[in-house]
Amino acid sequence: MAEVQNIPVGSTTAGSIAVAAESTVATRMSAPPSFDVADFPVPHGREEEWRFTPLERLRGLHDGTAVATGTGVKVDVQAPEGVTVEAVGRDDARLGRAGTPVDRVAAQAYTSFEAAGVITIPKETVLTEPIRVSVHGEGGVRYGHQHIELGAFAEAVVVIDHTGDAVIAANVEYVLGDGAKLTVVSVQDWDDQAVHVAQHSALIGRDATFKSFVVTFGGDLVRLHPRVTYAGPGGEAELFGLYFTDAGQHQEHRLLVDHNTPHCKSNVVYKGALQGEGAHAVWIGDVLIEAKAEGTDTYEMNRNLVLTDGARVDSVPNLEIETGEIVGAGHASATGRFDDEQLFYLMARGIPADEARRLVVRGFFAELVQQIGVEDIQDRLLAKIDEELEASV
Amino acid sequence: MATLEIHDLHVTVEADNATKEILKGVDLTVKQGETHAIMGPNGSGKSTLAYSLAGHPKYTITGGSVLLDGEDVLEMSVDERARAGLFLAMQYPVEIPGVSVSNFLRTSATAVRGEAPKLRLWVKEVKEAMQRLNMDPAFAERNVNEGFSGGEKKRHEILQLELLKPKIAILDETDSGLDVDALRIVSEGVNRVRETGEVGTLLITHYTRILRYIKPDFVHVFSDGRIAESGGAELADKLENEGYEAYTAKGGVSA
Structure with a gap:
């Protein structure tokens, strides 16, 4: 059931559980998935999948006017022995297996990449x-x-680290063989001007385990589509996310877990803190349990902590169930605020205001950060959280 | 010896676009080792006194002074007051999502004591204090005040009182909403702190019930924003029998 608490002014939390014969997750997109950008009309902003996104800040990624510069973005891969790292052309048969682009920018990225x-x-x-x-x-x-x-x-554990300033549309695919275990940490630690749009598609093999951390701190506009589907029974997906949305930033995470296979699990937990005028976080959590996906066990949750006035959260969990033969399915969304009374309480116990704020935000994120298991990333995230807070108070 | 001196304190609050004077000249001196009960009808300004002393931003001090060992409390921020030795046990403690009791207590003790308590000793100290208050150890892992029952909230306040060892403790209606068992446990906690002789206690209450467990040295009757009458413990007996009518009807009798 959707649970909604303490919603600050200017935020929305909607939720729905639909029991449907036909998927509305698919039908409310304005075009079916495709690798070809020409199959998607240029969005005007009122489409369901674009209505929260400020198109004018996409710097042309959505309408074909953003031209690749060839230089100005460096990609570097460091891999331990035993791992193969290649650059391949678009005709490589391995590409595109984990998922098809679902919106125009993802299709633009697929149509336009050189290698x-x-x-x-x-x-x-x-x-x-x-x-x-x-x-x-x-x-x-x-x-x-x-x-x-x-x-x-x-x-394997894979850390994908995004820094600096860029306008980038780049999709990531994860293909997990049977019984494979992948933990991936994607950190969006961009400079203030950066624009980053991506679809992250995971295809989880039989009895394989996929654990994803999406950590978004920086950028002017970040819009990510983490998506999961299963290639065989027994697959497990844990999708964790953290975002810290500052004044003027737009950070959007649009998730889909497609339970298309019986006896698979998914657990989604995204947490965000927001502060400052014009900070806007969007979280869409779609979970689809297809008719054939008996024995599915799924839960998704989004929590937001609003630290100041002027920030806005749109949180929309959707759970669509086409079979009743499941283990469990649930979702929750809650947006709360760190208010003056909480600050007073902590200060009345001797804790200075900036430390009180840090305590609350660190506490809020701690359970997720601790699960990452990559120490230097965990330390960096905590340091980053402190830095964000210092910039604000 | 620590002393809190309140002199001619005037406090206003903004309500419905109007400024309302709630405290109209409060004089009170609380010394270490003493227990003062402040009693009075609803709306007399008892809680305003408590929150003004702690520095809640809702209240504006328009006159008077508050000194703790000669230092001007009104010049201090909320956290500075706490570190100077003032403690307010709140009537309605707020929930702090995401912050565990154990993390909160340790952060608070570190701030008030000026250094982080040694972990091993601290764990033992907290554990023992919780046992004395009949608190389940699992309590430490819950988020501050989140989903606490009324009794749990008050025990948690008194747990902090025991751990932070203030010079002056202000207990704002700590007895409200407690059943007899919880009242006894909470009162025993307060008495343990009092028996150290190192705390001056300002016990704010509407009811005389708690005074059977916590014996005050002085009783003050609050009415219309000031102390209307002061006396010893016998004054509480008089209130028990006669109620506040004498004070509300006349709008205050000077002591």
């Missing part, structure tokens, strides 16, 4: 060190594609 990066972890290879992908912007415009594939029973 795709492919990282392969061979079957039964268990990595002890993370693979690190660094995407660093130096003012360029880029369309990209990254494909990450794990063979059967392979295990």
Whole structure:
């Protein structure tokens, strides 16, 4: 059931559970998925999938006017031994298997990339060190594609780190073989001007486990589509997200978990803190349980903490169930605010105002940060949270 | 010896676009080791006194002075007051989502004591204090005041009182909403702190019930924003028998 609490002025939290014969998740998109940008009309902003996004700040990624600069964005991959790192052309048969672009910008990225990066972890290879992908912007415009594939029973941690200033539309695919385990951390730590739009598609093999952390701090506009579907029964997906939306920033996370296979699990937890005038976070959580997906167990949750006036949250969980033969399905969304009474209470116990704020926000994010399991990333996130807070108080 | 001196305190609050004077000249001195009960009818300004002393932003001080050991409390921020040794046990403690009781207590103790308590000793200290208040150890992992019952909230306030060891403790209607068992446990907690002789206690209450457990040295009757009458513990007995009528009807009798 949707649970809604303490909604600050200027925010919306809507939720729905639909029991449908036909998926509305699919039908409320303005065009069916396609690899070709020409199949999508240029959005005007009133479409369901675009209505929260300020199109004028996409810097032309949505209407074909953003031209790739060739330079100005550096992509660097560091991988431990045993991992294959390649650059391939668009005719490579491995590409596009995890998912088809669902909106115009994702299709634009697919249509426009020059070479795709492919990282392969061979079957039964268990990595002890993370693979690190660094995407660093130096003012360029880029369309990209990254494909990450794990063979059967392979295990890996991948950190994709976005920094600097760029206008970028780049999709990421994760293909997990049977019994594979992948943890991926995508950090959007952009400079203030950056625009980043991407679709992250995961295809989870039989009995495979996919754990994703999407961490968004920076950028002028970040809009991500983390999507999961299953290639066989027994798959598990944990989708965790953290965002810290500052004054003027637009950060949008649009998730879909498509339970298209029986006996799979998914757990979605996204948490965001917002502060400052014009901070806008959007969270769309779609979970679809198809008629054939008996034995599904799914839960999704979005929590937002509004630290100051002037920030806005739109949080929309949707759960669509086409079969009753499931283990469990639920969703929750709640937006609360850190208010003067809470500040007074903590200060009345001797805690200075800035530390009180830090305590609350760190506490709010702690359970997610601790689960990342990559120490330098965890430390950096906590430091980043402190830095964000210091900038504000 | 720590002393809180309140002199001719005037306080206003903004309500319905109007400024209303709630405290109209409060004089009171509380010394370490003493317990003062402040009693009075609803709306007499008891809680306003408590929150004004703690520095709640809703209240504006328009006159008078508050000194703690000669230092001007009114010049201090809320957290400075707490670190100087003032403690307010609140009637309605707020929920702090995402912050566990254990994290909160340790952060608070670190701030008030000026250094982080040694972890091993601290864990033991908290555990023992919680046991004395009949609190489940699992309580420490819950978020501050989130989903607490009325009794749990008050016990949590007194737990902080025991751990923070203030010079002056202001207890704002700590007895309200408690059943007899909870009242006894909470009162015992307050008495343990009082028995150290190191705290001056300002016990704000509407009812005389709690005074059977916590014996005051002085009783003050609050009416219309000032102290209308002061006396010893016997004054509470008089209130028990006669109620506040004498004070509300006449709108205040000077002590």
